Amino acid sequence: MRTSKKSTVKYKIDRGSVLVAGMFLTLIFGVIDWCIGTTFRAMSDWMLYAVNIAATLLLSLPALLLRRVWIQLLIMALVDIMWIANIMYCRTYFTAIPPESYALISNLTDFTASVTDSLRWADIFLPLITLITGAVAYLTPATRPWPRRSTFIYVTLAATAVTVVGILCRGGFYKSYDKLAQSCYYSTCGVPTYSIAGHIAYSLMNSTNGDNKETYKEIESWLNEKEESRPYRQVSDSVISRRQNLVLILLESFESWLINSNVKGQVITPYLNNLITKPNTLYAPYTLTQVSSGRSIDAQLLIGSGLLPMLNSVYSMKYPQYEYPSLMKAIKQQRGGRSVILSCDKPITWNQEVIARSMGYDSLLHRSAWNLDELIGNPAKLSDGSFLRQSVEKLRTNQLGIDGKPFLLTFITYSGHNPFKLPENMKDKGLQQAVSGFPERLADYILMAHYTDSQLHTLIDYLQSRPDADQTLIVITGDHEGLAGDRDAMCRATKEYNLVSPEQFTPFIVLNSPVGGRINEVIGQVDLYPTLLDLLGLNEYSWKGVGENILQPRNTPAAISSMTGKILGDTISAPPAAMHNLKSARRVSDMIISSGYRLTK
Incomplete structure (x- = not known):
């Protein structure tokens, strides 16, 4: 009598998936680190997750298209720097860094002690996530296939489209961000919800929004x-x-x-x-x-x-x-x-x-x-x-x-x-x-x-x-x-x-x-x-x-x-x-x- 063995298919993780997961963890932990010093109200908004998923896919696109781990690690390191700098700034000023202040980085030499005083132990998890992501990615056999380029592009476009539609349903980006910025209880929620890039975009739009005649009136x-x-x-x-x-x-x-x-x-x-x-x-x-x-x-x-x-x-x-x-x-x-x-x-x-x-x-x-x-x-x-x-x-x-x-x-x-x-x-x-x-x-x-x-x-x-x-x-x-x-x-x-x-x-x-x-x-x-x-x-x-x-x-x-x-x-x-x-x-x-x-x- 013949006995048949059931074949089991084991999913083997690939480098691309590791990099995408690492990027998402970086963005989400940045949100958590920000909220620790402000409020966790933003994390009850589905838009936060939609924006961060879309951002994860967009930021991972260069590495997955070119099949290069180091590209993703470089981008994650830059994201780490931006998150930590803005979180430290927020601990004193309760807001993210204004766009024009990035040009003042040389002034930090006069405030070294103030800068280090704004660091917290939680901040170390951001670079740790990047290091662990790199280690796992390089330990993953290179022979395992990366996600298909076309599939990844379609998924990225779909996630971005859902996010854009959601923002439009709220009256558009400027209106929805401005509503948070003007709120007594949600004024610090703009950055975790719409990202640091969103804060910069809002600041630039805010400085040029409207025409002077109407403004004067x-x-x-x-x-x-x-x-x-x-x-x-x-x-x-x-x-x-x-x-x-x-x-x-x-x-x-x-x-x-x-x-x-x-x-x-x-x-x-x-x-x-x-x-x-x-x-x-x-x-x-x-x-x-x-x-x-x-x-x-x-x-x-x-x-x-x-x-x-x-x-x-x-x-x-x-x-x-x-x-x-x-x-x-x-x-x-x-x-x-x-x-x-x-x-x-x-x-x-x-x-x-x-x-x-x-x-x-x-x-x-x-x-x-x-x-x-x-x-x-x-x-x-x-x-x-x-x-x-x-x-x-x-x-x-x-x-x-x-x-x-x-x-x-x-x-x-x-x-x-x-x-x-x-x-x-x-x-x-x-x-x-x-x-x-x-x-x-x-x-x-x-x-x-x-x-x-x-x-x-x-x-x-x-x-x-x-x-x-x-x-x-x-x-x-x-x-x-x-x-x-x-x-x-x-x-x-x-x-x-x-x-x-x-x-x-x-x-x-x-x-x-x-x-x-x-x-x-x-x-x-x-x-x-x-x-x-x-x-x-x-x-x-x-x-x-x-x-x-x-x-x-x-x-x-x-x-x-x-x-x-x-x-x-x-x-x-x-x-x-x-x-x-x-x-x-x-x-x-x-x-x-x-x-x-x-x-x-």
């Missing part, structure tokens, strides 16, 4: 709406006596919770604690930082020009020649004043030299203006102590050319820059012992803030001794928050001390203010511009900003974070028209800058 309609729903209100001349001069001190990465806080009896900011108790000090601790991917340079736009950051670009890089309205131009136009900005950084950082001119500064003092006698940080930059001491010497000898005339001075400190590394001999030993149990990054941040606080008296004591002291406003504020994506972890680590704020607040402190006291409402950085216009009596200047003067009752006592889209403050009592105007302010600011709309007469 929309801007003017919004400005009219603001005048009706959130008007600029100045304090009566009979109530306050305006000041002639302004000194603006931007403290790097300085947050409000540091003030009036102590750890085990060790006070963090004793000098600032004392300043805010003075009767002629105006203090607003709940100033929401509204910077975006431009960080420090965005703060200059918010405070100096009363405009919000752009949606997908850094204004100083993309539109440096725009005629920005500003406090500097107002003080020159109305008083013939002189404006100087002082920084210890390079003039090319964030295009500072060009943007300073566009904003109306008469002079910029940058890195080459200082004796680098005391350095802090990685990379090493002039310490706040030396920067302020040398600044006072330049003021004493009138090197800034401000004696006898109205002036506006902006001082940009640097020591508080991430990663907050202070030399051992400059640390306060008592405070160092008190924070020894904290996470290292938080302990470093607190010690650096204490150091900066201890140096401020050098400049402020001098300013208050000048003959024009009674006519000079001194403003101290942070340029942006300092803890970025580590905030939640830092809050948990210091819960028993009730120390770190869950929100991104920076202080707004005005010394020698004609209006003293404390403002406990939430305000935005963009509200500082109209407030300073009023305190300085520059009310005839035509541009009043997109914010509101905090010296008067505001129709919208709230502010919106540019990084998260979160609204803080009292939104219940605000009229609907005023809230609508507030919510659309950033989009209109973007339109104003990108279209070149002239705001001043």
Whole structure:
């Protein structure tokens, strides 16, 4: 009797399949790594998988058509670099890298420590996937047939077609991406859903979308709406006596919770604690930082020009020649004043030299203006102590050319820059012992803030001794928050001390203010511009900003974070028209800058 053996067919994997699988894993793990630091909401959208499958097939096409493993590995390595760079950027700025910022790669040499500080252990899986894919592909016998070229092309075209149809059903690529970008809860979902290439395409489309005539009409309609729903209100001349001069001190990465806080009896900011108790000090601790991917340079736009950051670009890089309205131009136009900005950084950082001119500064003092006698940080930059001491010497000898005339001075400190590394001999030993149990990054941040606080008296004591002291406003504020994506972890680590704020607040402190006291409402950085216009009596200047003067009752006592889209403050009592105007302010600011709309007469 015959017995028949059942034949079994074993599927043998080929190199092409390995490469396609590796590419898909790279793209999907990039999505996961991005979502770990933002939100996993994007992963519930089928479009994410459709786009990444289509991208996998398209990116694998060169290797499968040419039958070359190394081509796929090269493409995967480039994808790894793009993912890791953008994820690191997102951990600080909550967005992907703006297209124009890729040209600034040389600037990274100045921020090596900040860059490495943004790395996480999860990032290593991206290059590991590429290495494993290469190893498996080369270990797979070359004799096994690759997928047929024609079949692979048809599958790629089909997957791409399904994705395109899906996007069209959502109103098209720009509309569907823009909906995510403008959403409070989904603003970071555009990159994982539509890929980094999609982000770049959206950014480029956004910068050229629409025609200026229609854009101008929309801007003017919004400005009219603001005048009706959130008007600029100045304090009566009979109530306050305006000041002639302004000194603006931007403290790097300085947050409000540091003030009036102590750890085990060790006070963090004793000098600032004392300043805010003075009767002629105006203090607003709940100033929401509204910077975006431009960080420090965005703060200059918010405070100096009363405009919000752009949606997908850094204004100083993309539109440096725009005629920005500003406090500097107002003080020159109305008083013939002189404006100087002082920084210890390079003039090319964030295009500072060009943007300073566009904003109306008469002079910029940058890195080459200082004796680098005391350095802090990685990379090493002039310490706040030396920067302020040398600044006072330049003021004493009138090197800034401000004696006898109205002036506006902006001082940009640097020591508080991430990663907050202070030399051992400059640390306060008592405070160092008190924070020894904290996470290292938080302990470093607190010690650096204490150091900066201890140096401020050098400049402020001098300013208050000048003959024009009674006519000079001194403003101290942070340029942006300092803890970025580590905030939640830092809050948990210091819960028993009730120390770190869950929100991104920076202080707004005005010394020698004609209006003293404390403002406990939430305000935005963009509200500082109209407030300073009023305190300085520059009310005839035509541009009043997109914010509101905090010296008067505001129709919208709230502010919106540019990084998260979160609204803080009292939104219940605000009229609907005023809230609508507030919510659309950033989009209109973007339109104003990108279209070149002239705001001043």
